Amino acid sequence: MVFALIAKYPMSALNRNTRRRLKRLPQIPSVWEGDRRSLVTVSDQGDFDAEGNNECILWVDGSEGIVRAMDIVSSEMGPEAIVRTLLRAMEHPQSPARPARPSKIVVRDREVQFLLRGVLQELEIAIDYVPDLPLIDELFRGFEEIALQRQPPLPPKYADLLIGKAYEIWLDAPWDILADHQILSVELNRWDVGEFYVSVMGMLGVEYGILLYRSLDSLQRFRESVVNQESVEAMEQAFLGQDCLFITYQAADEDFEEDEDVDLADLSVEEILPSFGAVHPLEGMRPFLDEEEALLAYMALEALHRFFQGSSRKLAADDFPAMNKRFRIPIPVNTEEEDTESKSIASIKVSTRPEVASELWEMAIDDDMDDEDWDEDEDEDEEELELPLRDDLIPKDSYLSLGMMPWESIALLQEDIDFYQSQDAPPLGEGLPVVLIQTTRPKAKVLIEQIQTAGGLKGIGFNPGEDPLVGDRYDLGILQTGDNHLYLFGEFPEADPTHTANREHWEQRCLKTKGYCGLIIARGLKGASRGNPQPKDMMAFFEARSLSVKELGLGMLQLMPVFEF
Incomplete structure (x- = not known):
């Protein structure tokens, strides 16, 4: 032994x-x-x-x-x-x-x-x-x-209900239509809470979640502190000075969580993990909710879920409309109150607060204006040095492809997509030839805004290019915006048989549509829909005209070597 x-x-x-x-x-x-x-x-x-x-x-x-x-x-x-x-x-x-x-x-x-x-x-x-x-x-x-004795993140009797409701909010994706300054209020008038003031995080694609402020004053103080302070210590102090409950979302896979290029909105719901907690000036931040807070969070999320389900189209309008709705929501677990019919149902009112949104927006705009250092002479110099073809529009590492979208799919897409630019393209042929640019959600939003600011999309074309040092030739994809600027969106080797076939189909389809084509901007660069975005991933569709080499007027473009000293 x-x-x-x-x-x-x-x-x-x-x-x-x-x-x-x-x-x-x-x-x-x-x-x-x-x-x-x-x-x-x-x-x-x-x-x-x-x-x-x-x-x-x-x-x-x-x-x-x-x-x-x-x-x-x-x-x-x-x-x-x-x-x-x-x-x-x-x-x-x-x-x-x-x-x-x-x-x-x-x-x-x-x-x-x-x-x-x-x-x-x-x-x-x-x-x-x-x-x-x-x-x-x-x-x-x-x-x-x-x-x-360690406090669990959620009390057992509310955990499943609250986690399920958090996933419903994730599927509602309110950050697609609401910016963090567009505040909602949830009027409870129960459990020592008059109303929550709700800020939705996620439109910028950085952090996703719902903040439930216990008072409007706490929300305003936090925003003012963020605007006025820039140091890390001051920002931390401002964060810990909030008085709110929060629901945030992370990637369940730590590898995704550490990848800065991954937008959580591109992941499936199974890859998302909700977290709960509270912040208070005297308590700091704690990653758990007690029973009363869990009940409050559940009731508020249920009311918000119903509100988003019934009002998403109105909320997606360019302006932030004044509106409110009242919901009768069953209380999931009996509280200390008597179990009567009148007390087992809570009447909760959800309202938009456009006046608060305007105040917060003006606060941020004023700060941006104070920080700007305009130099008109520099702006004029930049205009004088404007190049005929720029490459600063399309995000790096974007997925690019040429294809076709059937007219039936285009008709359905027009009803649900965030932005659709129409050029009254006639429904000729089997569908519209399209260029797909797929990137992360935040970068897609910036790209769409840049094209809109430039007057929309005017045309899409291809122009020959070459690398004189090695003799390689390229087919250069080019976008023309409404202000007549030209932007490179792709460099395709002429020797690539897949691109050659796609270009032939592109030209044939453009002939059938009498020169009309389209640009799709989609999210989902790192998700399961990479290379095959679903309608929910498509964020903008621009109808445009097909541009010939003669119309572009660039001639043979050459790759110029850059020497660093």
């Missing part, structure tokens, strides 16, 4: 230098207890797991009643870990202990006993087995009590 245990732990012995160094430590008449045990952990859902993935190694001086060393290690860590912690307990113990060797070590694991006997030979330390370690047992009981 002894030989089997030793074989299980093929440990390297301490080298002679280490043994001599340890023997120089003073030996004290103390008995040390050592053990390695799994920690009680609490999952994000608030479930308790007695067999966590982490383990705690403890070495304590039983005679003095103090912890000399402690480590948290992975359960996959080998037996060397308990030896490393023991050596640290000897040479570099936690305060107030001093470096020393014990006279005796006791463990409750026979395998660890035989392991240490082999490693610590010649150090004059007795190593014994005991069935119980009273001091370590007491310490671990304390650890478990702390873990079990």
Whole structure:
């Protein structure tokens, strides 16, 4: 049996230098207890797991009643870990202990006993087995009590309801139609809350969520602080000065979460994870809701969900309309109030607050104007240096393709897409030849706004280009905006047979449509719809005219080398 245990732990012995160094430590008449045990952990859902993935190694001086060393290690860590912690307990113990060797070590694991006997030979330390370690047992009981008392993110009786409602809000995607300054109010008049003031985050594609402010004053103070302060410390102070509940969304996969180019809106609902919490000037931020807060958040989200379902078209208008709706919402769990018909239903009013939106918008605009440093001479110089063909419009790493969209699909798309520019293209042929530019949602929004600001899209064409140094020839895709500027959207090698075939189809379809074509701008660069965007991913459709090489008037374009010094 002894030989089997030793074989299980093929440990390297301490080298002679280490043994001599340890023997120089003073030996004290103390008995040390050592053990390695799994920690009680609490999952994000608030479930308790007695067999966590982490383990705690403890070495304590039983005679003095103090912890000399402690480590948290992975359960996959080998037996060397308990030896490393023991050596640290000897040479570099936690305060107030001093470096020393014990006279005796006791463990409750026979395998660890035989392991240490082999490693610590010649150090004059007795190593014994005991069935119980009273001091370590007491310490671990304390650890478990702390873990079990940890506040779960959501109270169990509201967790499933609230998480389900958060996913419904995600599918509503209110950030597609509301900016964070377009404030809504949710009037409850129950549970010590008059109304929440709601800010929707996500239109910029950076952070997605719903902020439920307990007062309008808190919201206004936070916005004013953000506008007036620029340092990291001031921004942190402004953030912690809010008084609100929050629901935010993250990518369930940490790899997506760390990728700055991934827009959460491009991910499927199964790849999204909602989180809940609260911020208060005196409490700071905490990543959990108590029962009362969870009930409040659920009722507010249910009212908002119903409001978004019935009012999305009106909210998507260019102006932010004044409107309100009242909903009768069942209270999911009986509260301390009497369970009567009148008290089991809450009447909740949701309203837009255009006057608040205007105030917040003007606050931001005034700050932007103060920060601007206009230089008319520089603007004139830029106009004089305007190049005939620019390449600063299309986001880098965009997915590009040529194809065709059937007329039936175009008719359906016109009803749901965020922006549609019509040129009254006649429904000739099987469909409209289109260029697809697929990028992330924030970059797509910027691209659409740039084209709109430039007077819309006038035409799409292709022009020959070459690299004179290597002799390669290219088919250059070009967009012409309403202000007659030309922008490069793609460089396609003429030797590419796939592009050659697509260009032939493009020309044939343009002939059938009498020179009409289109541009689709879609989101979903990193999502499952990459290269095959669904209607929900398409954010803008521009009808345009097909431009010939003669109409472009650029001639053969050459790639010019750039030398850096």
